[in-house]
Amino acid sequence: MRAIIHVDMDAFYASVEQRDNPELRGKPLIVGGDARRGVVVAASYEVRKYGVKSAMPMARALKLAPHAKVVRPRFAAYSEASEQVFGIFERYTPLVEPLSLDEAFLDVTASVGLFGAPGEMARRIRKEIAAETGLPSSAGLSSVKFVAKIASDLAKPNGQREVRPEETVGFLAGLPVGRLWGVGAKTEEALKRAGLERIGQIAEKDAAWMEMRWGASGRHLWELANGIDPRGVVPDREAKSVGAEDTFDEDLTGVEALSPHVHAQALRVGRRLRRAGIKGRVVQLKVKFSDFTLLTRRSTLPSATDDGQTLYRVVRELLEKTHEDRPVRLTGVSVQELGTGEGPQLGLFTEAPKRSDKLNAALDRIAERYGTKAVTTADIAGSDEPERPKPPRKPR
Amino acid sequence: MEFRIAADELKKALNRAQGVVERKTTMPILANVLVTAHKTGVTVTAFDLEIGIVSEHPAEVVKTGAVTMSAKYVFDIVQSLPDANVTLKKLANNYVEISSGSAHFKIVGTAPEEYPKLPREENAPLVQVTGGTLLEMIKKTQFAISTDETRYILNGVFFEPKEDGKVRMVATDGHRLSLVERELPGDFKLKGGVIIPRKGLLELKRLLDEAPEAECHLGFAENSALFKKTGLTMVMRLIDGQFPEYQRVIPKEGEKQVLVPKTRFLEGLKRIALLSADKSYAVRIGLEENALLITANNPDLGEAKDALDVAYRGAPITIGFNARYLIDVLGVTDTDEVAFELGDEHSPGVLHAPGDRSFTAVVMPMRV
Numbered sequence: 001m002r003a004i005i006h007v008d009m010d011a012f013y014a015s016v017e018q019r020d021n022p023e024l025r026g027k028p029l030i031v032g033g034d035a036r037r038g039v040v041v042a043a044s045y046e047v048r049k050y051g052v053k054s055a056m057p058m059a060r061a062l063k064l065a066p067h068a069k070v071v072r073p074r075f076a077a078y079s080e081a082s083e084q085v086f087g088i089f090e091r092y093t094p095l096v097e098p099l100s101l102d103e104a105f106l107d108v109t110a111s112v113g114l115f116g117a118p119g120e121m122a123r124r125i126r127k128e129i130a131a132e133t134g135l136p137s138s139a140g141l142s143s144v145k146f147v148a149k150i151a152s153d154l155a156k157p158n159g160q161r162e163v164r165p166e167e168t169v170g171f172l173a174g175l176p177v178g179r180l181w182g183v184g185a186k187t188e189e190a191l192k193r194a195g196l197e198r199i200g201q202i203a204e205k206d207a208a209w210m211e212m213r214w215g216a217s218g219r220h221l222w223e224l225a226n227g228i229d230p231r232g233v234v235p236d237r238e239a240k241s242v243g244a245e246d247t248f249d250e251d252l253t254g255v256e257a258l259s260p261h262v263h264a265q266a267l268r269v270g271r272r273l274r275r276a277g278i279k280g281r282v283v284q285l286k287v288k289f290s291d292f293t294l295l296t297r298r299s300t301l302p303s304a305t306d307d308g309q310t311l312y313r314v315v316r317e318l319l320e321k322t323h324e325d326r327p328v329r330l331t332g333v334s335v336q337e338l339g340t341g342e343g344p345q346l347g348l349f350t351e352a353p354k355r356s357d358k359l360n361a362a363l364d365r366i367a368e369r370y371g372t373k374a375v376t377t378a379d380i381a382g383s384d385e386p387e388r389p390k391p392p393r394k395p396r
Numbered sequence: 397m398e399f400r401i402a403a404d405e406l407k408k409a410l411n412r413a414q415g416v417v418e419r420k421t422t423m424p425i426l427a428n429v430l431v432t433a434h435k436t437g438v439t440v441t442a443f444d445l446e447i448g449i450v451s452e453h454p455a456e457v458v459k460t461g462a463v464t465m466s467a468k469y470v471f472d473i474v475q476s477l478p479d480a481n482v483t484l485k486k487l488a489n490n491y492v493e494i495s496s497g498s499a500h501f502k503i504v505g506t507a508p509e510e511y512p513k514l515p516r517e518e519n520a521p522l523v524q525v526t527g528g529t530l531l532e533m534i535k536k537t538q539f540a541i542s543t544d545e546t547r548y549i550l551n552g553v554f555f556e557p558k559e560d561g562k563v564r565m566v567a568t569d570g571h572r573l574s575l576v577e578r579e580l581p582g583d584f585k586l587k588g589g590v591i592i593p594r595k596g597l598l599e600l601k602r603l604l605d606e607a608p609e610a611e612c613h614l615g616f617a618e619n620s621a622l623f624k625k626t627g628l629t630m631v632m633r634l635i636d637g638q639f640p641e642y643q644r645v646i647p648k649e650g651e652k653q654v655l656v657p658k659t660r661f662l663e664g665l666k667r668i669a670l671l672s673a674d675k676s677y678a679v680r681i682g683l684e685e686n687a688l689l690i691t692a693n694n695p696d697l698g699e700a701k702d703a704l705d706v707a708y709r710g711a712p713i714t715i716g717f718n719a720r721y722l723i724d725v726l727g728v729t730d731t732d733e734v735a736f737e738l739g740d741e742h743s744p745g746v747l748h749a750p751g752d753r754s755f756t757a758v759v760m761p762m763r764v
Contacts, residue, residue: 302547344678345571345718346742346760348645 001165003118003141004233005106006148007125009085010136010157012102013042016081017071019134028068032058041073045157075246078102079268080372081133087275087368088128092121097233103152105145107233122160144168144229146181168227173200180224182217191221199225242280244268245332251290253327255320260379262319263312265333267380270308271372273335274364279304280335283311285318288330297322304339307356311335397461397486399433401453403477403496406440409451410471412628413442415599416449417467423512425464430511431484432462441514442467447596447632448514449603462508463492470494473501517631520615520622523582527612527625531604533565534597536576536755539724541594542569553597554639556589564589566642572721573642573758590616591639596632603630646758650737650746654708656688658734662726664702668692669719671700677721678762681745682714683738689714715741716764722747725757 009015013031018024028047032040038058050065062068082101089096092115095107108121115121122139129137140151141162148163151171155161163171172179177199178188194213196202202210202225210218223229244265252258262285273279284298297318305311315333366375373381410429418426421444430441438455441448463486474482479497486492490505534553542550547570554566561581567574592600600623604612612625616634623630665679668690672678682689688706693699715738725747726734737746741761748756 344676344716344763346762347570348568348573348744348758348760349570349640 001109002107002143002232003109003112004143004145004148005108005118005122005125006140006142006145006152007085007089007104007106007122007129008138008140008149008152008156009102009129010138011042011044011048012081012135013073013078014044015135016077017074018044020077021071024069024071028052028065030058030061030065030068030070031073032061032070033072035059035062035070072249076264079244081135083271083275083372084133084368085129085135085137088125088132090275091128092125095233095235097235105148105233119160119162122162126158126160142168144227145231145233146224146229147172147227150175150179165227169200169203169225172225172227173198173203175199177202177221180221181229182224183221240338241284241334241336242269242272242276242278242338243284243332243334244272245286245330245334247288247330248328251327251329253325255316258319258328258331259316262315262331262333263377264380265331266312266315267308267372267376269311269333269335270306270360271364271367273306273338274360278338279306280338281305282336283314283318284332284334284336285315285322286330286332286334287319287322287328290327290329292329295322298336304337307360309356397431397433397463398458398484399438399455400458400481400483401438401455403474403480403482405453405455406438406482407471407474409438409440409453410467410474412449412451412603413440413467414471415595415602416442416444416447418444419468425506425510425512427466427468428464428506428511429467429470430462430464430508432508433457433460435460441511443512443514445512446593447599448630449599450514450629452627461486463490463505464508464511465492465503465505470503473503515618515620515631515633517615517617517620517622520617520620521583521585522613522615522622522624523580523584525580525582525612525614527604527610528608529578529580530612530614531601531608533563533576533578533580534601534604536728537565537567537574538594538597538601539728540567540569540572540574540757541597543594544569548635549591549637549639552591552593552635554589554642555592557584557586566639568640568642568645571718571760572724573645574725574755575642575646575757576755578754584614584616586616589639590619590621591635591637592621593632593635596621596630599632600630603628645744646756647737647739647744647746650739650743652683652708652710652713652738654683654688654706654736654738655733655750656704656706656736658726658729658732660704661688661734661736662723664690664704665719665723665726668700668702669723671697672719676762677719678716678764679719680714680716680764681738682712683708683710684712685709688736690719692719713738713740715745716762717745717759718762721759725759729755 014029017031029044030040030047031042032038035058040054040056040061042054043052047065047068052061052065078101089104089106093106093108093111097105108118118141122141126137126139136158138152138156139160140148140155142148142151143165147168151161151163177183177191177196202221207219207222210222281301281304282298284296287295299314299318363375413429426444432439438453440451473494477496478499482496484492484494490507492503492505494501537553550569556564558564561579562577563580564577610625615622619634621632621634668679669677671692671694673694679690679692686708688704690702731749733750735748735750745759
């Protein structure tokens with residue numbers, strides 16, 4: 001029987017803001033964009049009771065909660081916190097499947113011998129997250145992925161819930177059918193018209209009837225409703241590329257204005273590569289101009305690297321070649337052709353470990369304890385808010 | 397331009413050109429040969445901006461002149477002519493008429509002025525060399541040349557004249573190295589050595605293979621190499637850069653030494669490598685008392701093992717190697733036995749003739 005933990009940060013972006021600014025703690029807080037055009041990126045628990053939800057237009061949110069504090073998102077801070085949180089996950093299991101910056105599935109089946117029962121492990125993970133990042137999180141535990149995800153949602157905020165195998169069907173029975181994976185608004189509507197509102201009603205039906213009525217997906221829904229879902233936790237190891245990209249709050253023009261951002265992205269990619277223990281040989285720079293035209297330029301290194309400075313030197317060169325003095329909306333740095341950097345074949349001229357490797361190892365230790373801003377390069381430290389980006393799609 | 401030539405002569409000239417002309421290039425004229433009729437004969441020139449070959453051939457020249465034509469198509473035509481002789485005649489607009497017996501071709505050509513000029517290296521101090529020796533040295537090193545274009549310094553053979561009338565040639569791809577030292581007396585007037593690029597070296601090998609005993613000359617000047625033999629001149633640009641300090645990666649003497657019968661070893665490696673994982677040629681070489689074991693296993697196929705009788709008394713050891721690297725060396729080893737020296741799992745293996753290190757190959761292990 002598998003042991004799966006779904007860990008989800010509570011109101012992640014809002015919690016980071018409240019952590020970093022004591023004045024916002026305990027207050028209704030909206031993280032979002034422009035009051036007229038923007039949308040709600042995150043809402044603190046204090047403001048959720050007024051009906052404010054993520055992705056809601058800011059104008060509407062402010063009508064519901066006119067007294068709410070509003071801050072602009074600082075995505076660099078969120079990715080940094082996310083990197084710390086994922087670092088904690090990896091202490092417990094290599095089988096981590098990220099769903100977004102702030103949630104992941106952990107398959108801890110094989111870790112029970114080392115760390116104790118899954119419930120105990122979840123408590124320790126959440127405690128370490130709280131101690132090291134100052135952020136609240138919730139966890140759901142089950143032998144089935146989607147059940148663990150529902151459980152963590154029901155445990156929020158700052159709680160955890162375990163659904164044992166024998167409890168699974170009962171746990172699901174009372175929940176609305178929309179909670180099942182793959183049931184969107186349309187399917188939910190159709191199921192309701194057929195009189196199926198609760199998951200338990202699907203579970204009680206005959207599998208064959210479900211299949212006749214809804215086809216293969218009907219059988220699948222019936223299985224889910226009965227807590228049957230063989231999908232495993234798929235770690236992100238096989239990533240084809242590792243990258244970092246940011247959309248700027250305001251368009252930027254000129255190599256000098258862009259390069260601190262590209263530099264920070266290159267260093268971020270370097271950190272991610274090192275954390276994953278991989279190196280890449282093909283470096284790509286992505287530039288999106290204000291008119292949304294997209295340009296990518298790539299360059300192949302003589303040998304694979306995980307050094308952010310090396311990546312920066314290459315992308316800076318690409319940037320100089322690419323740049324046309326047009327306003328830029330987004331830049332991104334990514335690395336492809338990933339591997340361990342060394343094949344099984346030993347080299348004749350293998351050098352001693354590079355100085356940059358030692359430096360990076362030291363910087364990584366500092367970053368793990370004090371954050372990535374504790375020691376950074378002068379151009380990044382000197383530029384005012386070098387990273388004011390949009391959320392990266394998914395962490396690698 | 398108009399001349400009559402033996403089809404075999406023209407075929408020989410065009411055959412020499414095939415290896416040099418570039419088909420995939422942004423300069424289409426580099427896929428052409430330049431044919432020039434002098435009063436005394438005909439020259440056929442091929443040039444890719446790095447390597448140039450000028451081949452001279454006897455012909456009955458009616459009218460001097462020059463034209464350039466596709467090296468490939470004219471070669472194909474000349475190989476399928478009905479008669480032993482062929483006439484080439486330049487028509488208006490650089491068309492060329494090729495006639496042989498009953499067959500006539502009218503080929504599109506290009507004005508000779510558009511053909512790039514070969515560098516003139518007439519001042520190179522030429523040294524008379526034994527073609528057979530040079531050929532042997534090329535064969536014993538070329539396989540180790542790196543094909544990784546990002547390591548362009550290693551894309552050639554290091555040619556290093558030594559003091560006592562010997563020349564050393566060294567090639568390495570960073571995983572293995574091959575060194576050969578032979579008598580090649582004469583003053584090349586070189587400080588240190590030069591790096592001869594792979595493509596030029598392979599063309600040189602082809603030219604030497606035509607007649608290994610023919611008198612030939614080799615010289616270097618201004619970052620170019622010049623090779624001459626009767627009826628043929630070759631120039632090539634050398635690789636500009638510092639060849640790595642190869643001496644320091646050649647172990648002085650391995651801890652474990654064993655004499656191995658060459659042919660048995662070669663055949664054993666080829667056999668066992670059939671079962672290497674992912675066609676990686678990864679095999680394990682094991683030494684134990686009086687036996688050398690070659691083993692491989694492939695998770696999808698199974699495993700293989702071969703054993704050779706050798707006189708070995710040292711501590712047992714197993715080291716992974718790329719069988720290809722060993723096969724390359726054994727394939728150009730002339731002696732019946734080869735001395736195989738090993739250190740540990742992370743140290744290079746060394747192969748050379750028993751008691752003779754003038755041809756030495758160094759091969760790094762694989763992690764297996």
